Amino acid sequence: MSSDLPVGGPSEDAVHxxxxxxxxxxxxxxxxxxxxLDTVSVEGATVRIRVLLTIAGCPLRDxxxxxxxxxxxxxxxxxxxxVDLGVMDQEQRDALKERLKGAGGRRGIPFNDPGSLTRVYAVASGKGGVGKSSVTVNLAVAMAAQGLRVGIVDADVYGFSVPALMGITQQPTRVDELILPPVAHDVKVISIGMFVEGNQPISWRGPMxxxxxxxxxTDVYFGDLDVLFLDLPPGTGDIAISVAQLLPTSExxxxxxxxxxxxxxxxxxxxxxxxxGQGVAGVIENMSWLESPDGTRLDLFGSGGGGAVAGRLTATLGIDIPLxxxxxxxxxxxxxxxxxxxLVLDHLASRAGIELVRIAGALARRPRGLDGLRLNVTPR
Known part of the structure; x- marks a missing residue:
């Protein structure tokens, strides 16, 4: 093997x-x-480096x-x-947080910044059992597969299910007050289910x-996202109101x-x-029909509900709400x-997979307004 190596080993520029x-x-x-990256040394054909982990128990060190x-x-x-592993000291962690969140570790909701181009979709339903969470995760994964940077907040505190649907079993990593969300299928995810033992219920009132x-x-570092999904609990209760207050530009x-x-x-x-005062991006009808082996469609739950909701919301809100x-x-x-x-990963060619990917593409292509944003460009 050594006969194939360049004389003197690799260059430091190539290593870096x-x-x-x-x-x-x-x-x-x-x-x-x-x-x-703490230290790098090149001695002949051997490269030795020392990498500093954010915390001692980093779950993804391997x-x-x-x-x-x-x-x-x-x-x-x-x-x-x-490869030798070390751990950042407090000064190095403070420097990391400043790199991520700006000088002084600025708090606040980054998706509300005037310059934010992240589209925030709050996935809502009137009642449970309509497949809202399944739709959320499949749309998110489909968008990530299209090259977008995507995150999910599982806001259904009582009925959290996103971690299981995404196959996430690890807890978030904490760097002091900063929370790093687990990543699955190229989607960053946070859920209250990641902080409870087993299948314990959550019994909180509105302020909690x-x-x-x-x-x-505020504390979860999602980075620069193209799209953020919030999986809301069914109905129009506390969380729905809080989302409207905390993320007024959400749709x-x-x-x-x-x-x-x-x-x-x-x-x-x-x-x-x-x-x-929120916008409505549109209506999605789930469980629309079941295709039998001979190709006929069985309307197990009736038909036309999605179109009816879109039509009524168009009349109520005075703007076109699409199905x-x-x-x-x-x-x-x-x-x-x-x-x-x-489903969009393993059964992309199925009718449901095709439709989910099509919906995700339509949402991803929706224009994002630049009105009032500073682009920081100057004429030459």
């Missing part, structure tokens, strides 16, 4: 260029930009080591890689719910089934926008939720 491709799995930024070894081993001239949501939006995505009774209550969830799509029943959708692998 390779290290710049190593992405921290939680922060999703190169370790070279985060102050995690991933960092493996990714670093893989990046360096691909450099011409490298015959041996040695508001504070939990506020902390998720509602109303999920319903074709059934008339479900459509009636879904309309109330969307009509809440008239009181809160974004109709998703058929699919056993694979349920199975994917049980397995923690969303």
């Amino acid at each position: 260029a390779a290290l710049a491709t190593v992405i921290d799995p939680e922060l999703r930024r190169p370790i070279t930009e985060l102050g995690m 991933t960092i080591v493996q990714d670093t070894e893989a990046a360096l081993s691909a450099v011409p001239g490298v015959g041996r890689v040695e 719910l508001h504070r939990a949501l506020e902390q998720f939006l 509602l995505l109303v999920v319903t089934t074709p059934q008339g009774a479900a459509a009636d209550v879904a309309e109330r969830a969307g009509a809440m926008a008239a009181q809160t 974004l799509g109709s998703i058929p029943l699919d056993v694979a959708l349920r199975q994917g939720g049980d397995d923690g692998v969303p």
Whole structure:
């Protein structure tokens, strides 16, 4: 092997260029930009580096080591890689937080910044059992697969289900008061379910719910997202009101089934926008039909509910509210939720998968207003 190595081993420039491709799995930024690279030495064909972890118990330390070894081993001239792990001291962690959140570790909700281009979709329903959470995770994963930076806040504190649907079992990493959300299928996710033992219930009143949501939006570091989804609890209760207060520019995505009774209550969830000042991005009809083996469609829950909700909201709000799509029943959708692998990953060619990807593409292509934003450009 040594006969194939360049004389003198790899160049330091090539080594540093390779290290710049190593992405921290939680922060999703190169370790070279985060102050995690402590020392680098090149001796012949051997490269020795020391990487500083944010905390001693970093759950993804093995991933960092493996990714670093893989990046360096691909450099011409490298015959041996040695990775030593250390831990940041408080001064280094403070510097990291300043890199991530600005001078002084600025608090506040970044999605409310005047310059933010993140689209925030609050996925709502009038009643439970319409598949709102399944729709949320599949839309998020489909957008991430299209190259967008996506996050999910599981705001259904009482009925949290997003971690299971995404196959997440690890807890978030805490760097002092900063919370780093786990990443699954290229989507950053935070949920109260990540902070409770087993399947314990949450019994909180309104102020506690508001504070939990506020902390998720201020203390969790999502980075620069293209899209943020909030999976709301059904109805028009405390969390729905808190989302409108904390994220006034968020837009509602109303999920319903074709059934008339479900459509009636879904309309109330969307009509809440008239009181809160939020926008409504559209209506999604789930469980629209079941395709039998001979190709015929069975309307198990009736038909027309999604279109009815869109029409009524258009009349109530005075603006056009589109029916974004109709998703058929699919056993694979349920199975994917049980397995923690969303349908759009494993059954992309299914009718439900095709429709979910189409809806995700339509939402991703919606223009984001630049009116009033400073672009920081100057004429030459």
